[in-house]
Amino acid sequence: xxxxxxxxxxxxxxxxxxxxxxxxxxxxxxxxxxxxxxxxxxxxxxxxxxxxxxxxxxxxxxxxxxxxxxxxxxxxxxxxxxxxxxxxxxxxxxxxxxxxxxxxxxxxxxxxxxxxxxxxxxxxxxxxxxxxxxxxxxxxxxxxxxxxxxxxxxxxxxxxxxxxxxxxxxxxxxxxxxxxxxxxxxxxxxxxxxxxxxxxxxxxxxxxxxxxxxxxxxxxxxxxxxxxxxxxxxxxxxxxxxxxxxxxxxxxxxxxxxxxxxxxxxxxxxxxxxxxxxxxxxxxxxxxxxxxxxxx
Amino acid sequence: xxxxxxxxxxxxxxxxxxxxxxxxxxxxxxxxxxxxxxxxxxxxxxxxxxxxxxxxxxxxxxxxxxxxxxxxxxxxxxxxxxxxxxxxxxxxxxxxxxxxxxxxxxxxxxxxxxxxxxxxxxxxxxxxxxxxxxxxxxxxxxxxxxxxxxxxxxxxxxxxxxxxxxxxxxxxxxxxxxxxxxxxxxxxxxxxxxxxxxxxxxxxxxxxxxxxxxxxxxxxxxxxxxxxxxxxxxxxxxxxxxxxxxxxxxxxxxxxxxxxxxxxxxxxxxxxxxxxxxxxxxxxxxxxxxxxxxxxxxxxxxxxxxxxxxxxxxxxxxxxxxxxxxxxxxxxxxxxxxxxxxxxxxxxxxxxxxxxxxxxxxxxxxxxxxxxxxxxxxxxxxxxxxxxxxxxxxxxxxxxxxxxxxxxxxxxxxxxxxxxxxxxxxxxxxxxxxxxxxxxxxxxxxxxxxxxxxxxxxxxxxxxxxxxxxxxxxxxxxxxxxxxxxxxxxxxxxxxxxxxxxxxxxxxxxxxxxxxxxxxxxxxxxxxxxxxxxxxxxxxxxxxxxxxxxxxxxxxxxxxxxxxxxxxxxxxxxxxxxxxxxxxxxxxxxxxxxxxx
Ligand SMILES: Cc1ncc(C[n+]2csc(CCOP(=O)(O)OP(=O)(O)O)c2C)c(N)n1
Ligand code: SF4
Numbered sequence: 001x002x003x004x005x006x007x008x009x010x011x012x013x014x015x016x017x018x019x020x021x022x023x024x025x026x027x028x029x030x031x032x033x034x035x036x037x038x039x040x041x042x043x044x045x046x047x048x049x050x051x052x053x054x055x056x057x058x059x060x061x062x063x064x065x066x067x068x069x070x071x072x073x074x075x076x077x078x079x080x081x082x083x084x085x086x087x088x089x090x091x092x093x094x095x096x097x098x099x100x101x102x103x104x105x106x107x108x109x110x111x112x113x114x115x116x117x118x119x120x121x122x123x124x125x126x127x128x129x130x131x132x133x134x135x136x137x138x139x140x141x142x143x144x145x146x147x148x149x150x151x152x153x154x155x156x157x158x159x160x161x162x163x164x165x166x167x168x169x170x171x172x173x174x175x176x177x178x179x180x181x182x183x184x185x186x187x188x189x190x191x192x193x194x195x196x197x198x199x200x201x202x203x204x205x206x207x208x209x210x211x212x213x214x215x216x217x218x219x220x221x222x223x224x225x226x227x228x229x230x231x232x233x234x235x236x237x238x239x240x241x242x243x244x245x246x247x248x249x250x251x252x253x254x255x256x257x258x259x260x261x262x263x264x265x266x267x268x269x270x271x272x273x274x275x276x277x278x279x280x281x282x283x284x285x286x287x288x289x290x291x292x293x294x295x296x
Numbered sequence: 297x298x299x300x301x302x303x304x305x306x307x308x309x310x311x312x313x314x315x316x317x318x319x320x321x322x323x324x325x326x327x328x329x330x331x332x333x334x335x336x337x338x339x340x341x342x343x344x345x346x347x348x349x350x351x352x353x354x355x356x357x358x359x360x361x362x363x364x365x366x367x368x369x370x371x372x373x374x375x376x377x378x379x380x381x382x383x384x385x386x387x388x389x390x391x392x393x394x395x396x397x398x399x400x401x402x403x404x405x406x407x408x409x410x411x412x413x414x415x416x417x418x419x420x421x422x423x424x425x426x427x428x429x430x431x432x433x434x435x436x437x438x439x440x441x442x443x444x445x446x447x448x449x450x451x452x453x454x455x456x457x458x459x460x461x462x463x464x465x466x467x468x469x470x471x472x473x474x475x476x477x478x479x480x481x482x483x484x485x486x487x488x489x490x491x492x493x494x495x496x497x498x499x500x501x502x503x504x505x506x507x508x509x510x511x512x513x514x515x516x517x518x519x520x521x522x523x524x525x526x527x528x529x530x531x532x533x534x535x536x537x538x539x540x541x542x543x544x545x546x547x548x549x550x551x552x553x554x555x556x557x558x559x560x561x562x563x564x565x566x567x568x569x570x571x572x573x574x575x576x577x578x579x580x581x582x583x584x585x586x587x588x589x590x591x592x593x594x595x596x597x598x599x600x601x602x603x604x605x606x607x608x609x610x611x612x613x614x615x616x617x618x619x620x621x622x623x624x625x626x627x628x629x630x631x632x633x634x635x636x637x638x639x640x641x642x643x644x645x646x647x648x649x650x651x652x653x654x655x656x657x658x659x660x661x662x663x664x665x666x667x668x669x670x671x672x673x674x675x676x677x678x679x680x681x682x683x684x685x686x687x688x689x690x691x692x693x694x695x696x697x698x699x700x701x702x703x704x705x706x707x708x709x710x711x712x713x714x715x716x717x718x719x720x721x722x723x724x725x726x727x728x729x730x731x732x733x734x735x736x737x738x739x740x741x742x743x744x745x746x747x748x749x750x751x752x753x754x755x756x757x758x759x760x761x762x763x764x765x766x767x768x769x770x771x772x773x774x775x776x777x778x779x780x781x782x783x784x785x786x787x788x789x790x791x792x793x794x795x796x797x798x799x800x801x802x803x804x805x806x807x808x809x810x811x812x813x814x815x816x817x818x819x820x821x822x823x824x825x826x827x828x829x830x831x832x833x834x835x836x837x838x839x840x841x842x843x844x845x846x847x848x849x850x851x852x853x854x855x856x857x858x859x860x861x862x863x864x865x866x867x868x869x870x871x872x873x874x875x876x877x878x879x880x881x882x883x884x885x886x887x888x889x890x891x892x893x
Binding site: 288 | 735
């Protein structure tokens with residue numbers, strides 16, 4: 001089984017020193033090692049953004065797709081080869097902005113795959129414009145007067161749309177993040193892991209320190225029931241805050257918001273998907289019966 | 297110049313018109329099946345607005361003992377289910393043609409009596425009610441038309457059973473009664489009609505099929521495993537066809553959230569080695585463009601159907617045009633190899649689709665089937681598809697075992713190189729699941745492994761770009777060549793160049809002209825890209841006089857001929873009103889040109 005070092009390519013990560021992507025990369029490699037997944041059994045898919053550059057650094061079977069389109073690309077893989085576990089990495093602009101429609105539909109399909117969102121609340125790769133999860137009033141090169149709209153609430157959207165696994169992690173807490181990754185990858189169904197991934201270069205507000213001062217774990221919250229959809233939704237609303245809020249005024253929950261096991265996945269409802277579909281093209285298909293309907 | 301010989305009496309042309317939602321197309325196809333069973337050649341044409349109810353629909357059926365290639369303008373029997381049909385189509389009726397109508401619904405005022413028309417009043421609604429419901433008016437009319445032309449009723453009963461096979465058996469039986477009422481009424485009350493088509497005994501079996509069904513069958517035959525689409529007329533019926541056969545043929549069909557998803561999913565499925573396809577019309581293809589380019593740079597074997605309707609934007613959803621040729625040839629940013637195949641008829645739709653999958657695998661690049669509404673929506677009788685001719689060639693594909701068994705695909709360090717530079721530009725494609733086949737499919741430019749970062753070096757860019765573009769040379773040796781009809785260009789009064797579905801009306805026109813002693817040569821380009829410049833240049837060079845017939849305003853094929861062959865044609869004929877050329881129009885256009893000569 002591949003070890004952490006085997007998952008590394010010869011290329012050195014180009015992320016800025018201190019970027020949250022380094023921690024997420026490490027957490028994923030370690031989780032993959034611990035899950036003892038052979039290389040042949042999983043496929044990775046990335047969108048475009050700083051997060052997506054990770055495609056060059058993780059040695060595996062993977063595809064670095066288009067900006068915003070990682071989920072449908074991954075869906076094509078998952079729906080044509082049931083032997084592959086599929087793990088997708090996206091950015092917040094990538095997954096919630098330009099690819100937002102695919103996010104909603106992947107959730108409601110409960111397609112069996114893991115969707116990890118590198119949520120740095122900014123467009124990193126394109127030099128710091130506002131993202132769909134940027135806080136309201138945040139000033140960026142594309143919003144010099146401050147962001148006007150409310151941020152997307154990805155956890156809330158996923159919960160509302162019927163997701164069967166929704167979690168939020170923080171790149172500043174790798175052991176916790178690994179627990180979430182493991183649970184998500186093992187979950188049968190669509191698993192959403194939104195990860196606070198501070199961008200040290202462009203987002204000067206939501207920094208590591210900002211999160212360290214504010215995050216708390218739902219696992220440690222007395223009375224929190226991750227099988228209660230309403231509670232999960234209400235808790236997801238707690239992420240919104242004033243940009244300048246003091247640490248004790250705004251707390252940010254991380255952990256598993258919601259999970260529901262035993263629900264049918266999209267793949268479960270495809271009885272024809274028992275083996276890789278490339279086998280269907282080993283020889284021409286016999287369509288003589290189908291032709292009869294058109295014959296005189 | 298002699299007149300076009302009169303085809304009257306040698307074939308039957310029926311038009312059924314009425315309000316949308318009255319099952320006009322279904323009724324028409326039921327009639328078509330009767331003649332198919334009798335061994336006759338068939339071409340139909342459905343015209344309908346983009347509405348579910350209301351608005352005018354009409355169905356045209358042409359039946360002949362001789363080979364035919366398209367619809368025509370003339371109508372021998374008009375079934376007018378409403379007054380609007382008379383207003384819109386009476387002038388298409390040949391002299392002495394019949395109008396079947398219900399006097400209760402269609403008042404004779406204003407168009408009857410007329411010495412040129414044979415009125416056939418039939419109490420359609422009354423008979424339909426007797427049989428069980430007014431909805432069966434059009435079935436009564438089908439019985440009436442068969443009686444009028446002295447064709448036996450039996451075949452219609454069988455065809456109605458096919459039409460209503462998915463309903464309770466009583467439905468078919470009531471319709472059979474309705475048809476019989478119409479049939480016997482006309483037999484008894486209507487004087488002899490001059491048109492009497494006859495069936496052909498022991499004629500070879502044929503299929504009655506539309507272009508989209510043929511594309512779907514071609515994909516199935518090729519072993520398609522994954523099909524994704526978002527509904528868009530006129531491509532939607534491929535989705536319906538595929539979905540209908542999802543379970544019996546083990547294909548995964550996905551109706552996606554949009555066309556962006558459809559194309560990306562197809563690329564994902566192709567990544568696993570699955571034969572993958574998506575299809576749409578021009579608007580949906582616009583959304584697919586970026587991923588279409590990704591298929592190019594990531595060397596993904598996907599088949600994309602683009603079924604044209606008049607554009608731009610939402611355009612005219614249910615009508616036809618040939619205005620997407622340039623668009624499809626150039627779609628997506630950057631440069632990458634692609635193959636674009638344009639079937640001319642239903643038989644070719646089948647053949648080119650299964651071949652498209654082979655080409656996509658052999659070249660590891662996207663292949664487009666470029667069709668249009670005329671082809672996709674309308675049925676023709678074609679010889680039963682030769683399933684023994686279908687082959688599967690997956691090119692350099694490995695789906696099992698260990699990639700180490702393929703040393704030619706490995707780098708110096710023993711690593712598998714998905715994008716290894718080769719002589720023909722095609723690299724060994726070992727899919728995920730094959731041991732050692734670690735790889736990165738990439739939408740970025742990349743190195744031989746697939747990594748994006750080293751892909752930015754000038755050397756790597758040149759190597760990978762040239763590798764991909766060289767596949768076009770290989771493509772030229774694999775793609776189907778043009779079709780030629782009629783006489784050789786040197787022997788023709790005019791040599792006509794065309795592509796796609798216009799070849800039908802052009803062949804028909806050429807046949808009529810030949811009967812009048814005007815020899816015509818036809819070249820139908822089948823592979824639009826890579827463009828067969830040599831063949832086109834030869835054809836033009838040999839001809840005394842040349843003409844392009846294409847269904848667009850700007851002369852897209854003509855532009856390609858100028859660009860690729862540094863030659864031009866002498867004349868061009870265009871149509872861009874949403875309707876297909878009729879042979880009559882083409883004959884007139886050619887005669888005009890020859891008269892000036
Ligand atoms: C269709 C398209 N539009 C725009 C871009 C340019 N682009 C690349 S990454 C990106 C946004 C990156 O932000 P995010 O997804 O949050 O990822 P991050 O870089 O922060 O990891 C944009 C706009 C693109 N590649 N493709
Ligand atoms: S720009 Fe931001 S997100 Fe991108 S690598 Fe640098 S710190 Fe990370």
